[in-house]
Amino acid sequence: MRFSFILFLLGALCVGGFTTRASAQEEGVNKKETAELKTTVGFPLRILQTKIPGSHLIAKPYTDQRIPAMVRVIESFPHGTDFRYDLEFRGFEPGRYNVIDYLQREDDTELASAPLWVKVEPILDADKVRPIPLPQKSSQFRSYYIPILFVSGIIWLAGLLAILFYGRGTLKKASVVTKKMTPAEKMRPLIDAAINGSLTTAQQAELERILSEFWSAKLNLGHLSADQLRSTLREHPEANRMLEQIDLWLHRPSSETTASVDVNALLKPYQDSTTVSE
Amino acid sequence: MTGQDATSQVNSIPQSTGEPNQEIKEVIEFIEKIRTRVATVVVGQDVVVERLLIALFTGGHLLLQGVPGLAKTLLVSVLSKTIDLEFARVQFTIDLLPSDILGSEVLDQKTNEFRVHKGPVFTNLLLADEINRAAPKVQGALLEAMQERKVTIGGENFPLPAPFLVIATQNPVEQAGTFELPEAQLDRFMMLHRLVYPKPEEEKEILRRNAQLGIRVEGKGAVAQTEFDMLSNEPAGTSDNLIAAMQAVQQVYVSEAFIEHIVEIINRTRNHPLLELGCSPRAGISLIKASRARALIRGRHYVVPDDLYALAEDVILHRIRLNYEALADGHTGASVLQSILREFD
Structure with a gap:
């Protein structure tokens, strides 16, 4: 009796153990099938250390924007004769995807592996799957942009040409106009004023400068510096005589000019001089 | 007269x-x-x-x-x-x-x-x-x-x-x-x-x-x-x-005509189209001082324009600055100064 009870207990335990193991295995499969990976539209999903039997896999090239999902092989690790993979999956449309469909063998052999499902769920409501289209407003400025750009370019170019040619030309023209007067022409009214006794100090100084230039033009000394010109004129007998008279007239202390300078006699030869030109 | x-x-x-x-x-x-x-x-x-x-x-x-x-x-x-x-x-x-x-x-x-x-x-x-x-x-x-x-x-x-x-x-x-x-x-x-x-x-x-x-x-x-x-x-x-x-x-005697020469030259440096910076009043003062000393060294007790022209480059040239257009046209400070000194208009 006791022995038969023990046998019963052992039998019951064996049966119980078998049924528990079988149900556990069944539950694991179901669990594997039901534990589906999930992500949302556009968000990457990392699938780490996934073992896929066979030779090395690579991601299929994403050649068409109509393909609703893509896979990236982050890293692969040898695993015996197989490989483990770190994958990144991204779905662009809601739905259920087999990751294996987006992989291919590196050696171009056939890929026949158990599916690896990923469910891509939408974030937006069903009736708001597409973004609201932007209003297509036509800008008036945008429509005239190219013509405005073209006209501005022409105005800028015209301004540049005007500065380069007209501006310089005006300056040169102005300088030419001032240089048209010869020293003789310039000093004639000053000499007249000097002889009339109405010459101011500033005009005296101006007359002195013009007389130097008159001699410079007469002796062709235009290439000399002002200092060299004065030195050269000092060495010329006639010009030096004129300079000494002017020194006596304008630059020596008044008490020394008792001998007086005959300004008429000094300036008369230059009054009617028209021979010298620039 | x-x-x-x-x-x-x-x-x-x-x-x-x-x-x-x-x-x-x-x-x-x-x-x-x-x-x-x-x-x-x-x-x-x-x-x-x-x-x-x-x-x-x-x-x-x-x-x-x-x-x-x-x-x-x-x-x-x-x-x-x-x-x-x-x-x-x-x-x-x-x-x-x-x-x-x-x-x-x-x-x-x-x-x-x-x-x-x-x-x-x-x-x-x-x-x-x-x-x-x-x-x-x-x-x-x-x-x-x-x-x-x-x-x-x-x-x-x-x-x-x-x-x-x-x-x-x-x-x-x-x-x-x-x-x-x-x-x-x-x-x-x-x-x-x-x-x-x-x-x-x-x-x-x-x-x-x-x-x-x-x-x-x-x-x-x-x-x-x-x-x-x-x-x-x-x-x-x-x-x-x-x-x-x-x-x-x-x-050393400085005539009014001589001062007129200096003022004229200084003003020309200030209004010259090729100069960005003209002479300061200190330049005019320096010109008169230096001209007086040169006159004395040359044995004169009065200044003449020769003193002014001889010293102009040393006194004026470092005080003026050419503008961009002058530099672009290849002018130098010395050439512009000589044009100022030799101008008679």
Whole structure:
């Protein structure tokens, strides 16, 4: 009796153990099938250390924007004769995807592996799957942009040409106009004023400068510096005589000019001089 | 109208008149002695000597621009010995400090008190060699001392000796690592003279003299003599002669017509289309001062436009700045200045 009870207990335990193991295995499969990976539209999903039997896999090239999902092989690790993979999956449309469909063998052999499902769920409501289209407003400025750009370019170019040619030309023209007067022409009214006794100090100084230039033009000394010109004129007998008279007239202390300078006699030869030109 | 009538219109500034008096004649003799003494060791460079004397007699400062080896140091050295003046030379470098020139307070460990150690600026003739190699703060410190003729050390003012003349040099080449003096500081120099190489005849004379210098026995050996060894320690004049010369410069007559010339030139620099910066009033003052000294050196007691034209480049050129258009057209400061001086309209 006791022995038969023990046998019963052992039998019951064996049966119980078998049924528990079988149900556990069944539950694991179901669990594997039901534990589906999930992500949302556009968000990457990392699938780490996934073992896929066979030779090395690579991601299929994403050649068409109509393909609703893509896979990236982050890293692969040898695993015996197989490989483990770190994958990144991204779905662009809601739905259920087999990751294996987006992989291919590196050696171009056939890929026949158990599916690896990923469910891509939408974030937006069903009736708001597409973004609201932007209003297509036509800008008036945008429509005239190219013509405005073209006209501005022409105005800028015209301004540049005007500065380069007209501006310089005006300056040169102005300088030419001032240089048209010869020293003789310039000093004639000053000499007249000097002889009339109405010459101011500033005009005296101006007359002195013009007389130097008159001699410079007469002796062709235009290439000399002002200092060299004065030195050269000092060495010329006639010009030096004129300079000494002017020194006596304008630059020596008044008490020394008792001998007086005959300004008429000094300036008369230059009054009617028209021979010298620039 | 007579010259007397014409001159009577001029309101000349009050100055002495008449022929050179005995004092001026003595000054002219003194100047001639200096020139003769300088000529014993320096060949040529008459213009530089004249500029140095102008600076000395007017109390202005001089900037010499030229390549090394043109006897700048020798010239200043012989000038100081000839007039019996103290002379100091400072080689400007990038790491020079203002206190290296002006002086500083140092702690006397015996007395435990600060005492003032005066720098080389406390002299009569200071040669600031290659002034553009020093940092701007050093240049600024020296130029401030030049302007105010006094130095502040540790909160105490120390007047600089009289006469006080700075002769600075700068090298027109090797501009890398230099600090160009700005216009405002260049304006402090009465003149900037550009040294040129000696003429071939002068160069031959330099070589002949150098070949005859010989050696000087020192201790157990000997050293080759230089021009500095040829300098006579006997001065050609005293400080009284110098004061008399400075006084004589003040008596040189400046006519109103001459002032008109200066004002006209200064105004032309300010209104010239090719110049961005014209001359300051200080330039006009410097022109008159320098012209008076040149007139005296040339034996005249009145200035003439020759003085003005001879000095214009040295006094004006460093005070003007070309504008962009002038630079683009290839003008130089000298060419623009000559066009100003030669213009008669």
